[in-house]
Amino acid sequence: MKELALNSNEKTTQKQYMNLAKVNRRMTARLLINNVVKYLFFASTMFGLVILAFLMYQIFSDGLGWLSMDFLTNRLSTLPERAGIIGAITGTVWLMFIVGPVTMVLGIGTAIYLEEYAKKGKFHSFIQTNITNLAGVPSIVFGLLGLTIFVRMFGFGPSIIAGGLTMALLVLPIVVVASQEAIRAVPSYLREASYGMGATKWQTIKNIVLPASIAGILTGVILALSRAIGETAPLVAIGIPALIVPIPSSITDNFTVLPMQIYYWTIDSVLVDEYASMAAATIIVLLAVLFLMNSVAIIIRNKFQKRY
Structure with missing residues (x-):
């Protein structure tokens, strides 16, 4: 009876470890996706800002000399x-x-x-x-x-x-x-x-x-x-x-x-x-x-x- 109880406890523990491993993998995947999306949005924002800065630089460099x-x-x-x-x-x-x-x-x-x-x-x-x-x-x-x-x-x-x-x-x-x-x-x-x-x-x-x-x-x-x-x-x-x-x-x-x-x-x-x-x-x-x-x-x- 004791051996059956130990085997049952071992199986329960293994299942808990397996479930915990699945949860960890899911959390890791979610964090990875979150970071990828965050940096993708950051890159999109920086792309727009860089283009805007380039346009503003061109406009001001060409036009400031004519302002009077x-x-x-x-x-x-x-x-x-x-x-x-x-x-x-x-x-x-x-x-x-x-x-x-x-x-x-x-x-x-x-x-x-x-x-x-x-x-x-x-x-x-x-x-x-x-x-x-x-x-x-x-x-x-x-x-x-x-x-x-x-x-x-x-x-x-x-x-x-x-x-x-x-x-x-x-x-x-x-x-x-x-x-x-x-x-x-x-x-x-x-x-x-x-x-x-x-x-x-x-x-x-x-x-x-x-x-x-x-x-x-x-x-x-x-x-x-x-x-x-x-x-x-x-x-x-x-x-x-x-x-x-x-x-x-x-x-x-x-x-x-x-x-x-x-x-x-x-x-x-x-x-x-x-x-x-x-x-x-x-x-x-x-x-x-x-x-x-x-x-x-x-x-x-x-x-x-x-x-x-």
């Missing part, structure tokens, strides 16, 4: 040493004055309606699906839409208002989706507390929902304006030229923007080598404008985020 007050304040010229980008800078600022308000009003208003007022059903799902799909439509399609509606049908021509409305349509889905997500993230008990105090639906939205979701909404607006300021294809489609000597002074004037100027100078660099360096200098200015816009928007967003 004359380059920033002169108008366009066929002579590289006299050419400047004041017209493109002014056109870019005018364009953002159209895109920003139109996108915020329509985008936030659409998000509020879909999340707070619209009844859940087929119509709501239809609108939601189309808004999501519009975010993936190529930008040139919005350019053709702007050419058909704003340039030809409304007779605006290749003006600032036509370009601004076209760009607003392009980035509108980004603001709508981001605003919806921000509004959904507002806790329901805040709404219920507001209703319990006797507030109407609009008072609840204005005083509770929007202040609590403003940080997420501004994040979407920042992303939208960042995309709008760097797009070129829609403006090419509606016929925005690059060589504009007069500086625009109203929303009905013809204009050009920094991305358009970069695009055409890059093409013309085949004929004139200096245009490549001028395009690089314009890219630096565009990056500075974009950084300034994002910084102001982030400061505003963080201020509201701390308050609510």
Whole structure:
């Protein structure tokens, strides 16, 4: 009996060792896979950073020599040493004055309606699906839409208002989706507390929902304006030229923007080598404008985020 008991204990011990060995092998395999994936993601991140650093080095090394007050304040010229980008800078600022308000009003208003007022059903799902799909439509399609509606049908021509409305349509889905997500993230008990105090639906939205979701909404607006300021294809489609000597002074004037100027100078660099360096200098200015816009928007967003 003792021998049978010892044999049984030995078999049990062997099984435990075998199970422990299997567990160790599984743990080793999992740790190996985890390390491989971690280093793969790290390599992917470093690859992107290295490419970005290389591009930034090329841009700054080629363009810094052309940056000067004359380059920033002169108008366009066929002579590289006299050419400047004041017209493109002014056109870019005018364009953002159209895109920003139109996108915020329509985008936030659409998000509020879909999340707070619209009844859940087929119509709501239809609108939601189309808004999501519009975010993936190529930008040139919005350019053709702007050419058909704003340039030809409304007779605006290749003006600032036509370009601004076209760009607003392009980035509108980004603001709508981001605003919806921000509004959904507002806790329901805040709404219920507001209703319990006797507030109407609009008072609840204005005083509770929007202040609590403003940080997420501004994040979407920042992303939208960042995309709008760097797009070129829609403006090419509606016929925005690059060589504009007069500086625009109203929303009905013809204009050009920094991305358009970069695009055409890059093409013309085949004929004139200096245009490549001028395009690089314009890219630096565009990056500075974009950084300034994002910084102001982030400061505003963080201020509201701390308050609510």
